Amino acid sequence: MLLGWVLLLLFSCSKKAELPTDRKPNVIILLADQWRAQATAYAGDPNVKTPNIDRLASQSINFRNAVSGMPVCCPFRASLMTGQRPLTHGVFMNDVQLDTNAVSLGKVFAAAGYRTGYIGKWHLDGHGRLQFIPPGERRQGFQYWKGNECTHNYNESVYYDNADSSRLIWEGYDAFAQTEDAIGYLTQNAEKEDPFLLVLSWGTPHAPYHTAPEAYRSQYDSAAMVLRPNVPDQMAGRVKKDLSGYYAHATALDDMVGKIRNSLTQNQLDENTIILLTADHGDLLGSQGAYKKQQPYEESIRVPMLYYVPSDLGGKPGPRNALMNSEDIMPSLLGLCNIPVPETVEGMDFSKDILGLEAIQDTLALITCVQPFGQWNKPRHGAREYRGLRTLRYTYTRDLNGPWLLFDNETDPYQLNNLIGKPEFASLSGHLDELLSRQLQETNDAFLPGLEYIAQWGYPLDETGTVPYFH
Template sequence: MKYITFYILLGIVLYACKPNHTPSEEPASKNRPNVLILLTDQWRAQATGYAGDPNVQTPYLDSLASRSVNFKNAVSGMPVCSPFRASLLTGQRPLTHGVFMNDVQLDTNAVTMGKIFSKAGYDTGYIGKWHLDGHGRLQFIPPGARRQGFDFWKGNECTHNYNESVYYENDDPNRKIWEDYDTFKQTDAAIRYMHDQKESDSPFLMVVSYGTPHAPYHTAPEEYRNRFDPDKIILHENVPDSLKMRAKKDLAGYYAHISALDDMVGKVIENLKESGQLENTILVFTSDHGDLLGSHGAYKKQQPYEESARVPMLFYIPEKLKIAVEEKDALMNSEDILPTILGLCNIPIPNSVEGINYRPYLEGKEQLGEAALLTCVQPFGQWNKVEHGGREYRAIKTKRYTYARDLKGAWLLFDNKKDPYQMNNLVDQAQYASLQNDLDKQLSERLRETGDEFLPGMDYIEKWGYPVDETGTVPYTH
């Protein structure tokens, strides 16, 4: 009996001394998946072959979509460059992280993707457009806090000169130039980085942030531009006659950039296959916002319309995670990307994160993403101009409807199923009064949940101390 007692006590002591690691606390190893994010600029969700665009073929993206989770209703919660990027890195909404307009700096004390993955034992790298530093668009961003946890660096703050564009490499403060078309060179740099990571004992997080297909629309290599005849472009029905000629010409260039990017997606995937890394890599393909390109009489982004707010969102997930490949109708928002990736990697999600971890949804355990909040603080900026119908707004987007309110009250209501080009505004129509009232209540509840007082835009700018110029934007040189 005394021997039994001894071994019981010994077992208790040994168990108490055993390191108490949950799966999410274990040091990173090659068993934990790599993460590759391919981020494009101003690519609207409708502009792919798999989404049904009649003007462009995207065979590599179509193939990726067939092997990925496709969040077909994904949105950019504040469809402008810097706000999306700050939400991607922090998992927070713009009125929390404070980057609700372009060319302002994300707080260097923020809890960000790069810092989280680095702490979890990942090697971290960033290539391409940053647009989160606020010190001028062509300035050197030194290693340290302003790079938000990314160690390997071949980046620029912001440039839309895609041929021989500026970048900085790691700790070298001297400007370098991507030779020729930067989309190609940035892809090559990412492939080299990932190939070198095969020799590392740690998994990697790599963000490749392309500047295309953002304007200027006519600077893709000639072989791609020659594929598209403006006269043969099929426009969305919501492009007014006054813009049709311009829109056809610009869309031809836009699709040229997209075709070049599609080839780069194919090149990346092929290299991951050849290196044996693909089946241990989570690959996310998305964009920071869309592009109106003449729809509703406007260009660029920032407005709540489908062409502006909806973005492509593909999650390629290794088979070992046992996530079904399928289209999903949840309205994934910008702040949801980070917590979902962390969930898939079994990395603890910081308390600062406001977005939704969609892993339980992907595993069929929870129903999430019934609606998404769209926000615009800046009614006087470069794109959301009052003369084009722009204004401060808050909008609720469901799987079928888009409802927006401006500072004066109800503004837009669309049935996106019956009216996919959003040409019939149902606001204040008697037969839709009940629907409008229900959506208005949903929007009010979402604003209460997020602590959004829906104030005039200048109130937020004054609160955060951002200086603006006569156009209502922060000067690039500030």
């Protein structure tokens, strides 16, 4: 009851959306794990097969410069849920808990009369990766629940069914079973008057790369993989093999996107349902000689960001250049649904840009690593805290010692030529550094050593520099 009054107070002094319709559309968020923006056919990848997503992209608003401002699982998910940056919501590492008092996406939609559902990977609870998350505040406003905290075992993986604390097992490949459950949710809610918000959160194409069903793995010949030019020659064999598995997961998810869309059509929901397809971060997969995420390179920070908004709701399909960031998703969805944006939100509402009413002119995004951990916690791997900017043309990052990376992404799309230290680019570097300083000041980011933030939030670290998690 108290939470309801708090939300009501926040809404009463919130930023109002001014959109042309009072209709409350349904919303489906399709969230993949570690799917880089470059790994779709519509984005130009010569290897991968994604016909359903390509079709969705052709009918959607495509934020082709979208970034994951802190390219790690939990930080992105917390920003998606709160519309806040990592140093505000405090989830700047994996396996820590999002504040149960957060003004979250599920709570705000529920307070606005939506039925809310969550299926799949959660990774915001911090009580152990295979532990039961009970109904209530730890589920952040989601009512229907078929989820797990986190697992990378995609075949017969653990989940929990609503209030049942028994460990259950998804039958077969979990992305398939989760999608079937989502289709059941759509069917059950098709004729109800109240709108719904449904999050379908898949664990793939995150590693392990070679566990998709054989029908998908057999579609890719590792020897035929075309590598990005920034993959070192000595890594080519390993990367080709891993790419073939990564793409197999991606094509399996592509089929699931097709199933979801078919279900929307069959249930006559397609004309009043917004679809957001995105990912929490990318995967270097050998680019820059590295794997996975955290680092400020394009393959790590860039994510798909497709908003399918039916024409009846005012959607204006086509590319958008503005750099949407993780914290911008929540206010943009609220804007599209005519739900006031709480004052706790730090992100920008892109809904008018999505509807073709007003182009967003803000063309930069902050990128951050508060404290490197896990596979990127060793100095010999280049690990470092950083703050940076991604503009339409440039990527600039600074570590604790000063300027670190500067790339011209227009002339050097694979980021092979670091311009830091080159006299002819000193003026540009200085300008971007000044712009970054201004952004950090505006966002109250003092850019301290990572361990100071660890101490501030009281997070424990193990010997790998990672917050420990337990099954």
